[in-house]
Amino acid sequence: MEYENAIELRHVTKRFGSVVANSDISLTVRKGEILSILGENGSGKTTLMNMLSGIYSPDEGSILIRGKEAVIRSPKDSFALGIGMIHQHFKLIPVLSAAENIILGLPGAQRLNMALLTQEIGALAETYGFELNPAQKIYNMSVSQKQTVEIVKVLYRGAEVLILDEPTAVLTPQETQKLFDVLRNMKRAGKSIIIITHKLREVLELSDRVAVLRKGAYIGTVETAEASASSLTEMMVGERISLDICRDEPQTPEKRIEMRGVTCRDKEGVAVLKDVSFTAYGGEILGIAGIAGSGQKELLESIAGLQETENGEILYFSPEGTVEKLSGMKSSEISNLHISLAFVPEDRLGMGLVGSMDLTDNMMLRSYQESRGFFADRKKPRKLAMDIVEQLAVATPGVDTPVRRLSGGNVQKVLLGREIASNPTVLLVAYPVRGLDINSSYTIYHLLNEQKKKGVAVICVGEDLDVLLELCDRIMVLAGGKVTGTADARTITKEEVGLMMSDSGRRALGHG
């Protein structure tokens, strides 16, 4: 039977309680094309794809696979229909080899002929140009190799349609290129590929068509050849916005934080920071780049007094000219010295804020110890909460709403707002725009730039290299807990940074 559309969705709606995650969505995926599903966080991309992979079932509407109406009740049904999804978080068993993971759960003979299977899998990988050693154990693999295993697993099961959820989030620029090459090979072999993403550049580079979602609604599908970054942004956000980040030259940089040969170990005794040295200056933004888990978290936490350091020292140079040794101090001791150090951690609701508490009580976290006496002062924090809501345009029913109920962007505004309110001299931020929509992201960049202008030393850990290169003055790259380079963000290229944070660089330094 001839068919043109591998998948057709007709009027699909999915609700969670009163929240409409997908509203009346109709779209098609052609045979042998790469379709990007583009949308901001919370626009319903993943929910839509989860209905194809059988994790959710639609409330209304129908799904047609190869022209025939299908009911997908479970991931098993989805596999049977030739749909395979590669999730953001890999579902692999570390102690097994790649081949063992790939055949896991498939029907087969009583006696496994591993040699034959390995050969089969190797041949399959070669067809599409994957670099894969089927006998390698998962725990010995890098993130991109694990992703390869996930993709081959789906292909081995005979998938005709592959869905990839944010596949490049964990990859270096070089690894991303490699992934794109095999995806193009797969397209040539007649597979349909759906990529969920919010990165515009990748959409433009890779896909044939782009389907855009906004707030659960389907906006439209365009041919990539006819689209541009600004036209896609407009579809995604619903209004025209400027994508430039202003970057002023640092004014009279002054030394604020100096780290000298710091090493940290985690609970298992593995070194997570190895002999790290750097200097951060007031009035500049220092970007920290690296693959997730390269020691960024420990770097910031050791400055904030939340991570014990093994050797080396961290020095703070106050604007008045005194020098304090921060290493070996706890966070409470640092604030007792009136060193104004603000820290916006990666885990906003689990560390920076208390999700179940309202805005006022979250403002109190930093200030309640200042007031004298037995009782807690809620008047000042309440005032501060109201000021932040007004100045940063936080969308909330009121200052008595638990912060957990706010959207990601508003949570970040509340957290950053509180930290900035203490007039810091050093501002540490980790992944400040993760999970935020474009408008909120630009508000945050603007706030960081404002702090820089005020002479604050901003240290910013980020994941999107394009943004780091536009926002920061200098970039330091971490790989496997070591500093692999520091460079001027105005002149270095993305590819150069990618090389510094790459797997080979990391392995050369003796990590995995």
Next chain:
Amino acid sequence: MAEETTQTAGGPFFRVVKRSGISTPRAWLIRLAAVCCGLIVCALIIVAITKQNPLSVYAGIIDGAVGTNRRLWVTIRESLVLLIIAVGLTPAFKMRFWNIGAEGQVLMGGMAAAALMIYLGNTMPNWLLLMLILLASMAAGMIWGLMPAVFKACYGTNETLFTLMLNYVAIQIVNFCIVFWENPSGSNTVGIINSSTSKGWLPELFGLTYGWNVVIVMAVTLLMYIYMKHSKQGYEISVVGESQNTAKYVGINIKKVIIRTMMISGAICGLAGAIIVSGGSHTISTSTGGGRGFTAIIVAWMSKFNPLVMLLVSAFLVFMQKGAIQIASQYGLNENASDIITGILLFFLIGSEFFINYKLELRGTKRGTK
């Protein structure tokens, strides 16, 4: 062939949907409905077992709980005991410290009260003795709460097992003391302490036998409410309970908070022991706690730590218990019948919380929102 199919394609027959919010009267309506359902199920069981008219059985429950002035006051006294233990547990549970050792803390408090009544009964004026009793029982409960807290804070031991095991230690210590205190000798019970002099007994207040019980318990409840809601320490407890990471991030000394909070929690449970011994039974036995240390956990959680609701819940539970004891004797059922009735009602009440947070939606139900 290409029909426009807009109805649901497959999927389960009904699904559970989280409510985004519910009005207070509606929530109470659901709880009321749950109690009614519970009473109906109880009635069916009563009819099946005893062939009695369930209405007269329910009348028996009311009669048993508040039928006479004396019964009413016993019900009030017991409710107050349950309330103060639940209040004592509140800070620990708010801190996510699973203190299931209230039983032992109450028992140690009661034992300290009994010891002072026996050994110091005739050496000092009653008011001074009573002050000492209250302080000593608080100290005893505090020590019993302090031990698991120190081990949790310093070595990360599991507080659930630790507090549970300390209950049995407390029971054995009381068993040991009864050997010295038994009266009359050979009875293996302590009997009513100071029955002729009433030394160490909480006196009448405003002509009410249990006047002091009311005053002490209400004062402690009010103070705890203020402490949790308006003090800095109460705020620290919430932060530590909600997220230890956040507590560490803002520089709260988590060990100190755990130890301090459990001292308070244990002390109030110990005070409850003094109220049971000095203000009620005037004796001590291994069953002085009477399982109330555990029942109070249900009270605290069902009331979501709201003191006013706690008062209602403990009154309800005691009401059912006392009433059930009455019908057990009246209709020749054994005492476990009361537990069955209370159990069924609790099942429905706790189950109703599910319907307050979630609702069921049938397949194909469409709502007006577009």
